[in-house]
Amino acid sequence: MPAASSIRTLIVDDQLTMRSLVRTGLQQLGITDTRECADGEEALREIISKPVHLVISDYNMPKLDGLGLLRAIRSHPPTKTTAFIMLTGRADRELVQRAVQYGVNNYLVKPFTVQTLKEKIEAVFGQLT
DSSP: OOOGGGOOEEEEOSOHHHHHHHHHHHHHTTOOOEEEESSHHHHHHHHHHSOOSEEEEESSOSSSOHHHHHHHHHHSGGGTTOEEEEEESOOOHHHHHHHHHTTOOEEEESSOOHHHHHHHHHHHHOSOO
16 A cells, blocks of 8 residues: 555656646646656666656557567566556557566556546555555
């Protein structure tokens, strides 16, 4: 049961507006320690240099997509236990199965509500206080 304010989060999406929506939703939940990256390569460098507790990443991005980022995080011992929520407009079964195979913690389909975001995060961390 972590305090929301203690969860360090990295938001990864190539669309500025989507990063802003996620950041605003997290702030409403009390998660204020957030950083942002526009693609998976940048995010991987960021996570390795400054670890986080939670990554909320889009699937469809240039350079390194969400699945590639997830695989890279899971294969790097210092980051392999980082919680990872995949954010995407694609809710197809194959993508979900591949994400689960690579170790995704949860899945958030766009568009989403703050309540849905909260439920997905609490499914990973337990109830936010």
